[in-house]
Each structure stands twice: as structure tokens, then as C-alpha cells.
Amino acid sequence: MMRRFLPVAAVAVLVAAGGLSATAHAAKKLTIVASVPSLGFPFFVHMMKEIRAEAAALGDIELLEMDGQNSTPKQSADVEAAITRGVDGIIISPLDSVAMAPALQEAVDAGIPVVTIDRRIDGVPGILAHVGADNVKGGEAQGKFIKDMFPNGARLVNLQGQPGSSPAIDRNKGVHNVLDGDSKYQIVAEQTAFFAREKGANVTEAILGGLDAPPDVIVAANDDMALGALQAVQEAGLAGKVKIIGFDALPEALAQVRDGGLAATIEQSPGGQSRGAMRALVSFLRDGKKPDKLTLLSPFAISKANLDKGERLSELK
Amino acid sequence: MNDRRFDGVEFTARFAPYLVLVLLVVAFAILEPRFITPFNIFNTLRQVSVVGLIAIGMTFVILTAGIDLSVGSLVALAGLAGGLVAKGGLEDRFAVGTAVDAGNPVWLAMVTAIAVGMVCGALQGGIITRLRVPPFVATLGGLSMFRGAALLLSGGGPISGFDAAYVWWGKTRLFGVVPVMVIVFLGFAALAHVVLRYTQFGRHVYAVGGNRSAAKLAGIRDERVIFLCYVIIGFCAGLAGFLLSARLNSAEAVAGQGLELDVIAAVVIGGTSLFGGIGSIARTVVGVLLIGILRNGLVLLNVSSFVQMIIIGAVLVAAVAFDQYATRRNPRA
Numbered sequence: 001m002m003r004r005f006l007p008v009a010a011v012a013v014l015v016a017a018g019g020l021s022a023t024a025h026a027a028k029k030l031t032i033v034a035s036v037p038s039l040g041f042p043f044f045v046h047m048m049k050e051i052r053a054e055a056a057a058l059g060d061i062e063l064l065e066m067d068g069q070n071s072t073p074k075q076s077a078d079v080e081a082a083i084t085r086g087v088d089g090i091i092i093s094p095l096d097s098v099a100m101a102p103a104l105q106e107a108v109d110a111g112i113p114v115v116t117i118d119r120r121i122d123g124v125p126g127i128l129a130h131v132g133a134d135n136v137k138g139g140e141a142q143g144k145f146i147k148d149m150f151p152n153g154a155r156l157v158n159l160q161g162q163p164g165s166s167p168a169i170d171r172n173k174g175v176h177n178v179l180d181g182d183s184k185y186q187i188v189a190e191q192t193a194f195f196a197r198e199k200g201a202n203v204t205e206a207i208l209g210g211l212d213a214p215p216d217v218i219v220a221a222n223d224d225m226a227l228g229a230l231q232a233v234q235e236a237g238l239a240g241k242v243k244i245i246g247f248d249a250l251p252e253a254l255a256q257v258r259d260g261g262l263a264a265t266i267e268q269s270p271g272g273q274s275r276g277a278m279r280a281l282v283s284f285l286r287d288g289k290k291p292d293k294l295t296l297l298s299p300f301a302i303s304k305a306n307l308d309k310g311e312r313l314s315e316l317k
Numbered sequence: 318m319n320d321r322r323f324d325g326v327e328f329t330a331r332f333a334p335y336l337v338l339v340l341l342v343v344a345f346a347i348l349e350p351r352f353i354t355p356f357n358i359f360n361t362l363r364q365v366s367v368v369g370l371i372a373i374g375m376t377f378v379i380l381t382a383g384i385d386l387s388v389g390s391l392v393a394l395a396g397l398a399g400g401l402v403a404k405g406g407l408e409d410r411f412a413v414g415t416a417v418d419a420g421n422p423v424w425l426a427m428v429t430a431i432a433v434g435m436v437c438g439a440l441q442g443g444i445i446t447r448l449r450v451p452p453f454v455a456t457l458g459g460l461s462m463f464r465g466a467a468l469l470l471s472g473g474g475p476i477s478g479f480d481a482a483y484v485w486w487g488k489t490r491l492f493g494v495v496p497v498m499v500i501v502f503l504g505f506a507a508l509a510h511v512v513l514r515y516t517q518f519g520r521h522v523y524a525v526g527g528n529r530s531a532a533k534l535a536g537i538r539d540e541r542v543i544f545l546c547y548v549i550i551g552f553c554a555g556l557a558g559f560l561l562s563a564r565l566n567s568a569e570a571v572a573g574q575g576l577e578l579d580v581i582a583a584v585v586i587g588g589t590s591l592f593g594g595i596g597s598i599a600r601t602v603v604g605v606l607l608i609g610i611l612r613n614g615l616v617l618l619n620v621s622s623f624v625q626m627i628i629i630g631a632v633l634v635a636a637v638a639f640d641q642y643a644t645r646r647n648p649r650a
Contacts, residue, residue, distance in 0.1 A: 039622065039623070064619050065621070065622075066616065066622060067622035067623070069622065069626075070574070071574070071575070072565060072572070073364065073367065073561070074612075076364070076564075076565075077360075077361075077364045077612065077613065077616070078616055080357075080360045080364070081357075081360075081613060081616040081617050083356075084351050084352075084354065084356060084357040084360065084617060085351060085617060086351070096475070096565075096567070096569070098475055098477040098478075098565070098566065098567040098569075099475070099477075099565035099566070099567045099569065099572075100565075101565075101566060101567075102484075102487070102488060102564065102565060102566055122477075123478070123566075162571065163468055163570060163571065164468075164471070164474055164475055164569050164570050164571045165571070169474060
């Protein structure tokens with residue numbers, strides 16, 4: 001599979017290009033579908049909000065917002081409905097990188113430009129562009145943060161995401177990429193908590209009960225699980241002794257980073273991705289400008305030291 | 318179904334789902350002309366095929382006053398089993414987008430998926446009839462066990478990139494219009510309709526569900542009938558799991574989560590009673606179509622997905638409430 005990793009600078013170019021085209025756009029009303037895996041997760045609500053804001057800023061766009069409700073058949077059906085409607089373009093964060101391919105192939109075959117955000121689609125060469133973050137790199141950022149925090153080694157608990165989902169697989173891979181092969185870093189427990197806060201708390205509680213000594217670090221594949229783990233750690237009287245690292249930089253996680261509950265979280269700029277995708281699509285539709293096939297933002301760790309880099313910090317009041 | 322003088326409520330109760338279906342189609346067609354295009358109609362039919370197939374099996378089970386909560390998990394397990402057979406193992410499972418030579422022919426994959434479904438169905442049927450575990454509990458256990466087995470089998474990741482013969486079942490439209498999945502669904506529905514209405518077994522299903530002790534006294538082997546109904550729904554879930562994996566060109570352990578609720582909703586909206594003995598395949602097909610068309614139409618009209626969920630839930634409750642009202646008014650209806 002072809003993979004190119006473009007630096008963050010590429011995004012800046014994209015942003016600039018989008019800005020130019022916005023000022024010179026022809027007044028053609030566009031109908032664009034935005035589809036996310038599930039609006040039950042705040043992460044995707046934020047993504048949708050940013051898409052909506054960018055559409056409003058660009059002007060003359062009718063945005064059809066669709067919610068995959070965490071079901072591939074539902075999201076496929078939404079894409080098919082979009083084809084039926086004959087929309088001008090589709091921006092989608094596919095729930096599943098493989099299972100969404102047939103429906104998106106149909107969209108491409110119908111001549112509808114498709115831009116993917118955050119999660120990629122496999123096996124559909126006709127996709128106009130992908131704007132996303134590399135989840136493997138995000139996992140690696142977690143691993144590097146742990147190494148920086150504990151240069152002399154650490155005992156870790158790894159809370160994995162929904163089995164089978166691509167962010168869960170990739171983030172887990174990233175963590176292992178950095179820590180495997182270094183015997184100083186020992187993963188003493190590794191369990192899935194299904195990306196859910198309640199499960200994060202329960203699983204952590206069970207793990208803490210089964211360990212002779214508390215771990216140094218709990219690394220979680222998303223913030224919800226990290227916040228659940230934080231709760232379990234506090235209840236076990238280990239607050240501050242066990243460092244917890246989340247992923248996604250949700251506002252609540254940023255607040256916990258600020259207040260010392262979480263050691264860090266990973267920012268992968270979903271808002272930047274969403275806006276970039278919308279600009280790329282609209283500039284293609286209005287000006288025929290072909291966007292870069294692949295734009296990957298590099299996720300990075302946010303700790304107390306660089307809290308101001310959190311995209312959603314402004315939501316903390 | 319004997320002749321009696323005309324009763325408006327009973328008439329409506331009997332034909333309400335059909336009436337609502339027609340009204341809905343007309344309304345959507347007026348509000349959004351693209352709704353009625355062949356492309357959209359067959360898309361919608363294909364979208365409901367998986368739920369529809371299982372709903373047919375669920376009708377048998379619910380007619381015996383049973384329930385099967387495990388079908389969503391079973392769809393995932395059966396689809397994975399089929400996918401593994403097609404691939405000939407776990408290697409190569411991430412090979413995507415290219416036609417990989419199949420490890421085994423597609424018919425073997427399909428038979429495997431169906432066999433897994435039937436074995437799991439038989440297992441649950443046995444637990445229910447022999448060990449006297451209530452269907453709700455037995456299949457709740459199955460929901461968890463089959464999902465766990467699917468995760469174990471797949472190691473968490475998807476199996477994808479099937480060959481053309483496999484994908485044919487999910488992708489191909491005969492004559493360029495009618496998806497194969499739709500033909501399988503409607504063909505199976507016709508078969509199930511005949512079995513339920515015109516065979517001795519079918520009559521026994523109604524008898525056991527209507528009054529189990531009376532059926533027993535009449536010499537019907539009630540446990541055998543119930544057992545077979547769970548094997549039938551296992552067959553349906555197995556076949557549906559295979560078709561879903563063909564449609565998505567991937568089999569994954571997380572497929573079909575919450576599917577059981579969609580299936581039960583479709584059966585109940587059609588007017589099949591959860592208490593057993595009342596209902597039919599035709600009603601179930603109508604229930605499946607109602608939900609599918611409602612979803613499709615609301616998406617085409619760009620109704621917020623949150624509002625869609627409220628509407629579908631409300632339709633479910635209204636359908637059952639009306640059924641209850643009609644039954645209470647005329648207990649013999």
C-alpha cells in the first residue's frame with residue numbers, strides 16, 4: 001500500500017490554498033454530505049461542529065450531516081442515500097477502513113468526489129483526498145512521552161480500544177513500536193476497555209486489584225478510558241502515584257492535564273483535519289483544484305508544559 | 318380468520334402495517350421524487366436484506382413465544398467463519414482491495430457460515446428445551462459467548478479482501494438492477510411463508526406458541542418444534558453473516574452489534590406478538606420494509622439522525638400499543 005507522510009507544512013499550504021479560493025469563489029450552491037462514525041462520541045461531535053463552521057465560513061453550502069450510529073450498514077446506507085440525492089461531494093470519516101469501501105466505491109463510480117478525514121479507506125483508489133492524523137504516530141507519541149517521563153524504565157498498564165477498530169489497532173501498535181524490545185519498560189497488564197469510560201474504570205480497578213504493586217503508568221487509547229482509569233486510581237488511593245496518559249485531547253482531558261489528574265493526552269487536531277478536508281473539497285468543486293492525495297498531521301503529546309497547544313482548550317471555561 | 322361482521326378496529330389492526338407502508342411510500346415519493354427511483358428502491362431493499370433474513374427466523378422463534386438475543390453476535394461469528402474458510406486461514410487477511418486467490422471456494426465458505434449458525438442455534442435450542450433455561454437468558458448468554466468466540470477467532474482484526482466470487486453475493490446486481498442479496502432475502506421469505514402456512518410443522522409452530530400445554534395434549538412434540546425454530550434462526554443468522562461479509566468485503570468480530578434489536582423491532586412492528594401464536598412472515602417482511610423505508614426516506618429528507626431514532630422508537634411503541642388496543646377490544650381477533 002502506498003503511504004506518504006507529509007509534514008505539517010503541507011497542511012499550512014492546504015490552508016493557504018483554501019483561504020485563497022474562499023475569497024475568489026464562484027457563487028454556486030453546493031450540496032455536501034458530512035458523515036461521521038457516531039455522534040454518540042464527543043470527538044465526532046466536535047469534528048462535525050468544525051465541518052459545519054467551515055462550511056458556513058466558505059458560504060453557499062448546503063451541508064447534510066449524517067450519523068453512522070456506530071454501524072457500518074447504517075453509514076453505507078447513508079452514503080447510498082447521498083448518491084441517490086446526487087450530492088456534489090462527500091466528506092466522511094469511515095467507521096471501518098475496509099467495510100466502508102464498497103459503498104464509497106459506488107460514490108466514486110457515480111462521479112461524486114470523496115474526501116476522508118481522520119480514518120482512511122482502503123482499496124478505493126478514486127478517493128479525492130485524505131486528511132488525517134496518523135494513529136500509529138499518536139501511539140508512538142504516547143510511548144515517547146512515557147520514555148521521557150521515566151528514562152530509567154517503568155511498569156505499564158495498557159488500556160486498548162474497541163477490538164478491531166482501526167484507531168485501536170494503530171494506537172496500540174504505536175505504543176508497542178516504541179516500548180517493545182526495551183526490557184526496562186514492562187507491560188504488566190494489557191486489556192481492552194472498548195473506548196468507554198465506565199469500562200476503563202472497571203478494567204483498571206480489576207487490574208489494580210490483581211497487581212502486587214501499582215504500575216507507574218496507565219496508557220489508554222482514548223481519553224474516555226483514561227478518565228475512567230483516573231477514577232479507579234483515585235478510588236484506590238493512588239492519585240498522583242500512577243501517571244495516566246490519554247488520547248484525543250478532549251476538553252475534559254485537557255482540564256485534567258491542567259489540574260494534574262492526567263499526565264498527558266495526545267492531540268491529533270480533529271478540527272484542523274475537518275476544516276482542511278472541507279476546504280480541499282470545496283476548492284476542488286469550485287475551482288477544479290486537485291488537493292494533495294494525502295495530508296497527515298503528526299499527533300503530539302500535550303502535557304502541562306504545552307497545554308496551550310490543545311485545540312479545544314477554549315471550550316474549557 | 319373466519320368471516321365475521323365488519324369491525325373497523327380489527328380491520329385496521331390486521332392491515333395497519335400494510336396501510337402505513339403504502340402511505341409512507343406515497344408520502345416520501347411526493348416529498349422527495351428521488352426516493353422512488355429504481356436505484357434507491359433496490360438500495361433500500363439491499364440495506365434491509367440482512368435484518369430481513371434474520372427477522373424471518375426471528376418470526377419462527379417469536380411465534381413460539383421465544384426470543385433470540387444472540388443473532389447480532391452470531392452474524393459476526395458466522396461471517397468470520399465463512400471468511401476464514403474463504404481465505405484458507407488468518408494469513409493474508411489484511412490483503413485489501415485486490416482479488417486474492419481464495420483458499421477455498423465460495424460455496425464452502427457459505428456452507429461453513431450457515432453450519433456455524435445452525436450449530437449455535439441448535440446449541441441454544443437444546444439449552445432452552447433440555448435444560449429449561451428461559452430463551453431470554455439462554456440467548457443473552459449466546460450474545461456474549463458468540464461475540465467472544467468471534468473476537469477470539471479473529472484476534473480482534475477484520476478479515477478482508479475476498480475474491481470476486483465471494484463479493485458477488487453482496488455486490489452484484491442482476492440485470493444491472495436487482496441485487497443478489499435482495500433475491501436471497503425475498504426468495505427465502507417466500508419459502509418461509511409456505512413452510513409456516515402450508516406445512517404441518519408451520520401449524521405446530523402456531524399451536525405451540527398459542528397454547529403450549531394444549532399443543533402438548535394434542536400430541537405435538539413441543540420441545541422438538543421449539544428446538545427446530547432455533548435451528549432455523551441459526552440458519553438465517555449464518556446466511557446473513559455470510560452475505561454481510563460479502564457486502565462489506567470484510568468479516569469482522571464487531572459486525573452486527575445491536576442487530577438483534579433492529580430485528581426484534583421489525584418483527585414487532587409487523588404485528589407479530591411477543592407472547593407467541595400470532596403473526597406471519599408477510600407481516601415481518603412489511604415490518605422490515607417499514608423500518609428500512611423510514612430510515613432511507615428520513616435520510617433523503619435530511620432529517621437529523623437523532624430525530625430519526627426518536628421517530629423509529631415511537632413507531633415501534635405505537636404499533637404495539639395499537640395491537641394491544643385491538644386485542645383487548647376483541648380478544649378473539
